[in-house]
Amino acid sequence: MKLGFTEAEEAFRVEAATWLTAALSGPFADVRGVTSLVEMPERRREWEKYLAASRWSCIGWPAQYGGRDATLAQQVIFAEEYARAGGPPRLNHLGIELIGPTILAYGSDEQKARFLPAIANGDHIWCQGYSEPGAGSDLGGVRTKAWREGGDWVIEGQKVWTSLAQFCDWIFVIARTDPESVGSKGLSFLLVPMDQDGVTVRNIVQMTGESEFNETFFDAARTDAANILGEPGQGWGVAMALLGFERGVSTLGQQMGFRNELDDLIEAARANGSAGDPVIRQKIAQAEIGLRLMRYGALRMLTASADGGSNPAAFTYKIQWANWRQSLGELAMEVLGQAGEISDAHGEYAFSRLPHLFLYSRADTIYGGTNEIQRNIIAERALGLPREARTRAK
Amino acid sequence: MRFAFTDEQAMIAETATDLFVGEATSERTRAAMADGSGRDVALWDSLSGTGFVGVHMPGDVGGSELGMVELAIIAEAAGRQVAAVPLIATQAALSALHADGRADLIERVLGGQVATLALAGGLAPHGTIADLFLIEQDGGLVVADRDAVDVVAGTTMDQTRPLAQVTLTWAPIATLSAKALDAAKHTGWIAVAADALGGAQACLDRTVEYVKERQQFGQTIGGFQAIKHRLADMMVEIEQARSAVYWAACAVDEGAEDAELALHSAKAFAADAYATCAGAMIQLHGGIGFTWEHDAHLFFKRAQADRTLFGSSAQHREAIAQIIGLGAIAA
Ligand SMILES: Cc1cc2nc3c(=O)[nH]c(=O)nc-3n(C[C@H](O)[C@H](O)[C@H](O)COP(=O)(O)OP(=O)(O)OC[C@H]3O[C@@H](n4cnc5c(N)ncnc54)[C@H](O)[C@@H]3O)c2cc1C
Numbered sequence: 206m207k208l209g210f211t212e213a214e215e216a217f218r219v220e221a222a223t224w225l226t227a228a229l230s231g232p233f234a235d236v237r238g239v240t241s242l243v244e245m246p247e248r249r250r251e252w253e254k255y256l257a258a259s260r261w262s263c264i265g266w267p268a269q270y271g272g273r274d275a276t277l278a279q280q281v282i283f284a285e286e287y288a289r290a291g292g293p294p295r296l297n298h299l300g301i302e303l304i305g306p307t308i309l310a311y312g313s314d315e316q317k318a319r320f321l322p323a324i325a326n327g328d329h330i331w332c333q334g335y336s337e338p339g340a341g342s343d344l345g346g347v348r349t350k351a352w353r354e355g356g357d358w359v360i361e362g363q364k365v366w367t368s369l370a371q372f373c374d375w376i377f378v379i380a381r382t383d384p385e386s387v388g389s390k391g392l393s394f395l396l397v398p399m400d401q402d403g404v405t406v407r408n409i410v411q412m413t414g415e416s417e418f419n420e421t422f423f424d425a426a427r428t429d430a431a432n433i434l435g436e437p438g439q440g441w442g443v444a445m446a447l448l449g450f451e452r453g454v455s456t457l458g459q460q461m462g463f464r465n466e467l468d469d470l471i472e473a474a475r476a477n478g479s480a481g482d483p484v485i486r487q488k489i490a491q492a493e494i495g496l497r498l499m500r501y502g503a504l505r506m507l508t509a510s511a512d513g514g515s516n517p518a519a520f521t522y523k524i525q526w527a528n529w530r531q532s533l534g535e536l537a538m539e540v541l542g543q544a545g546e547i548s549d550a551h552g553e554y555a556f557s558r559l560p561h562l563f564l565y566s567r568a569d570t571i572y573g574g575t576n577e578i579q580r581n582i583i584a585e586r587a588l589g590l591p592r593e594a595r596t597r598a599k
Numbered sequence: 600m601r602f603a604f605t606d607e608q609a610m611i612a613e614t615a616t617d618l619f620v621g622e623a624t625s626e627r628t629r630a631a632m633a634d635g636s637g638r639d640v641a642l643w644d645s646l647s648g649t650g651f652v653g654v655h656m657p658g659d660v661g662g663s664e665l666g667m668v669e670l671a672i673i674a675e676a677a678g679r680q681v682a683a684v685p686l687i688a689t690q691a692a693l694s695a696l697h698a699d700g701r702a703d704l705i706e707r708v709l710g711g712q713v714a715t716l717a718l719a720g721g722l723a724p725h726g727t728i729a730d731l732f733l734i735e736q737d738g739g740l741v742v743a744d745r746d747a748v749d750v751v752a753g754t755t756m757d758q759t760r761p762l763a764q765v766t767l768t769w770a771p772i773a774t775l776s777a778k779a780l781d782a783a784k785h786t787g788w789i790a791v792a793a794d795a796l797g798g799a800q801a802c803l804d805r806t807v808e809y810v811k812e813r814q815q816f817g818q819t820i821g822g823f824q825a826i827k828h829r830l831a832d833m834m835v836e837i838e839q840a841r842s843a844v845y846w847a848a849c850a851v852d853e854g855a856e857d858a859e860l861a862l863h864s865a866k867a868f869a870a871d872a873y874a875t876c877a878g879a880m881i882q883l884h885g886g887i888g889f890t891w892e893h894d895a896h897l898f899f900k901r902a903q904a905d906r907t908l909f910g911s912s913a914q915h916r917e918a919i920a921q922i923i924g925l926g927a928i929a930a
Contacts, residue, residue: 471925493860493919494868508600587831591811
């Protein structure tokens with residue numbers, strides 16, 4: 206067991222930090238420190254290209270697809286330095302972290318060559334088409350249909366809560382390709398271009414006042430017959446494997462964002478004197494502990510997966526960070542008091558970072574598998590308790 | 600960076616688990632509780648014999664030359680069985696003696712003696728059976744023999760670790776530095792946190808086993824979502840406690856900058872997680888969990904003892920508040 210890094214790894218840290226600092230204080234100074242997922246999408250797309258041009262976009266990928274074959278330690282270091290340098294949220298988060306690794310694992314050589322470099326260099330920004338009006342936690346309830354017609358798949362149906370669909374070039378879709386099937390059987394995993402008449406995106410305003418997610422309609426939308434991952438009817442396994450990649454190295458970058466949020470909260474508590482309150486101090490200390498433990502939980506699970514195994518911390522990680530962040534939002538409002546409920550913005554519904562966190566973090570315990578679903582997974586898969594009864598009408 | 604046990608550490612974990620599961624049985628632990636000593640003498644001899652007591656001491660004084668990670672592994676295995684042995688305070692005392700180069704006293708302890716540690720305002724664990732007393736005084740420690748202290752003990756709630764009020768009544772045999780006091784605390788905090796981790800994991804494992812067997816309403820109660828979710832929440836706490844304990848152990852072994860923060864985090868988090876899990880264990884067992892006969896109360900009481908030994912969770916969080924720059928508490 207060892208937490209420290211080697212000298213060579215520390216040298217890599219300096220190299221990464223130097224490059225990032227130069228980029229984010231030079232040509233990309235305007236995106237430095239951006240935290241919103243929807244701010245300056247065009248500039249952030251250029252940022253993706255700039256990263257890729259120097260092979261800093263997907264460093265863990267094989268060199269032939271635009272990566273650097275980076276070791277786990279290097280990926281950890283890069284994620285930390287990226288956040289420390291104030292790098293903005295990756296516009297292509299879903300491409301880099303979810304569909305990219307899934308294509309690496311399940312794609313044919315042609316698919317890898319076609320899609321991976323385009324993900325690494327920001328040409329293809331991706332979104333996720335899983336949820337539907339009738340299929341949320343229970344993804345087996347998917348009704349969107351697809352069938353073969355000539356050299357294409359044709360897709361009919363509706364997805365919902367599609368994050369960032371308004372900026373995306375491609376979407377990965379779970380669709381029912383066997384009309385007789387129910388539940389997790391008979392589904393296929395399709396890769397679909399967004400820029401076509403058959404695809405319509407309609408914004409949904411969320412409780413923060415922003416609009417990150419969308420309804421996505423498929424009305425005889427088409428994609429080439431080759432754009433399927435895994436065999437027809439075997440999409441469920443691919444879809445679930447993709448969710449496993451959610452706990453990759455990017456979690457460390459996410460944690461650096463959390464660090465900034467906690468630092469803001471500490472700053473606010475010092476500024477208004479609540480840092481002297483013994484009860485608030487206890488809660489802030491608990492938040493500090495929770496954040497640190499997230500890092501070490503992530504290092505445990507990343508070490509295990511680099512060794513080709515798994516660690517129980519991988520089961521608990523989602524609920525751990527989601528709860529932590531939601532509590533941080535609540536603590537922020539306790540620290541800010543009534544002052545946190547008003548904003549200087551006139552004419553638009555917009556709040557500064559901490560009150561925004563209070564609102565936004567209600568989503569953290571919902572997306573990516575709700576807390577209740579996470580608890581079911583822990584109980585059934587990690588602890589071996591009986592599975593829930595499932596019933597589904599056809 | 601590789602945050603997983605080495606092969607050697609995995610082997611130590613296996614050996615320690617086997618030893619405690621084999622020897623620290625409920626019957627033997629209860630016998631040690633009943634005689635008031637809180638010490639299973641045969642188990643204590645085994646621990647000395649295997650080099651587990653001095654796991655973190657240098658070889659030239661008879662130690663095993665390993666570090667805090669290995670010490671935590673052993674304490675975790677002891678905690679899993681709520682073993683009745685004076686391990687934690689003895690190991691903390693050894694660290695203090697080592698910090699000040701007291702090979703003479705280390706040899707006494709590694710020869711089988713029991714040492715205890717009384718921090719300012721705190722009680723001495725296993726004080727009634729200790730041979731060597733380390734007592735916090737004037738920013739350091741004084742070391743006294745049995746005949747130089749007054750030991751007052753009543754009944755302790757956690758009978759696996761009887762507490763005593765210790766007062767120095769005669770001349771100490773040695774005075775140790777502030778550095779030694781720190782070393783004792785650091786080892787003590789890691790050992791308590793690891794004990795708590797092992798205990799919490801046992802609460803989860805034993806409860807999972809029970810709810811898979813127990814039938815009510817025509818099904819095993821482990822199929823009820825209210826029960827599954829409470830057990831899942833226990834696991835969420837335990838996995839964080841595990842990260843905390845081994846982070847702290849590594850941080851001390853590697854002399855990391857954030858070692859102080861890691862130690863306070865581990866002690867506060869793991870002890871609280873244990874208390875949560877032990878409480879849930881009683882609840883999910885129903886009536887049988889409330890009996891003297893069932894072992895649930897051993898865990899519940901030891902969890903409470905782990906929370907207060909060597910500083911309460913609130914005190915450790917307050918220490919963190921200071922470290923992260925929250926300034927002073929408002930008057
Ligand atoms: C901000 C945000 C962004 C999102 N982005 C995307 C995206 O990009 N792509 C995408 O496909 N989806 C996305 N989602 C959708 C998200 O994955 C779903 O909201 C989520 O899976 C829950 O589904 P649901 O909303 O239908 O709620 P439901 O499944 O209807 O759940 C309602 C409540 O019932 C509980 N519940 C359901 N089943 C059980 C059970 N078996 N046991 C106990 N409790 C249960 C849930 O925990 C929840 O509390 C996003 C959601 C949000 C909030």
